[in-house]
Amino acid sequence: MPQLRATRSPLEPIIIPRADNLHWWERNGIFNAGVTKYRDKIVLIYRAYDDYRMSRLGIATSNNGVDFKLYDHPIIDTDPTDEFERIGIEDPRVTKIEDTYYIVHTSASYKKIGTQSDVSKEDYIPWRVRTGMHSTKDFKSFIHHGVILPDIPAKNASLLPEKIDGAFGIYYREFVPGGTVLKVSFTKDFSSWFGTKEISWPEHDTWTSLKFGLGSQPISIPQGNLMVSHGVDTTSAYRLGLMLFSKEDPSKLLWHTGPILEPETPYEKVGFVPNVVYTCGAIIEGDELWIYYGGADRVIGRAILQMKDIDLAIQETP
Helix, strand or coil, rough: CCCCCCEEEECCCEECCCCCCHHHHHHEEEEEEEEEEEECCEEEEEEECCCCCCCEEEEEEEECCCEECCCCCCCCCCCCCCCCCEEEEEEEEEEEEEEEEEEEEEEEEEECCCCCCCCCCCCCCCEEEEEEEEEEEECCEEEEEECCCCCEEEEEEECCCCCCCEEEEEEEEECCCCCEEEEEEEECCCCCCCEECCCCCCCCCCHHHCCEEEEECCCCEEEEEEEEEEEECCCCCEEEEEEECCCCCCEEEEEEECCEECCHHHHHHCCCCCCCCCEEEEECCCCEEEEEECCCCCCEEEEEEEHHHHHHHHHHHC
């Protein structure tokens, strides 16, 4: 299995939460950002955590990918009257298709007391997770599409970068009895779905022994659709890897790596949730893959891989 290693650049977080009262909505954490380009700027749509564990989406923009401008208010606020958003919207992944940016996220809520959690039978809190979406053309006005997979408890969802035969494709990790499965499904209107397939995943490795899942949005490269993945071991440490899917058959996993980034620095080991590196977005800039990741569910860092190293690792895979 190829052993690529991402480099932290810079060595410290690029965004940390603002702790004053004006920014109360992000005081407990800024992390798990989706990323895209808009008018030659790097745009992060990040998850912000307040004192009550409610999540909203903030925006940050940059000319160089490191120095970001933050704004005073969320770009997308949660609707506490929405039964699917009672505790917020989380972990946005951004995909540009034609002239529209689709922000797919987790809509998080509780079910009634005494009912079973979507996430795990062992959870004492009856979490409910669904896949929601907003879209925009200018990052000023947004269309709230609500929950687009209403009957499926799932996380990690993101759209494919290109339509297939006029249909949008979506990856997601569904919670099923006994664990989770990765799936891909297709739609033309975000209300009816077809062609759903389960994705065959390799046998668990040490770093994915507890669970595995999707990370960034899919990125089109000549060899297929490249994604950053995540894995969790039995100590609950989160690491990042890479995987490549076929463009012709998006359910086909062509290639994957071992861990490329793991919790090593203080800001990745200590935070709201310790020992976590987790991503919702990556982007190719020049000859590099820039991965924006959350450290310990509190701050945002950036890690870089050279595309030539990724290309070589793909070529050398049997």
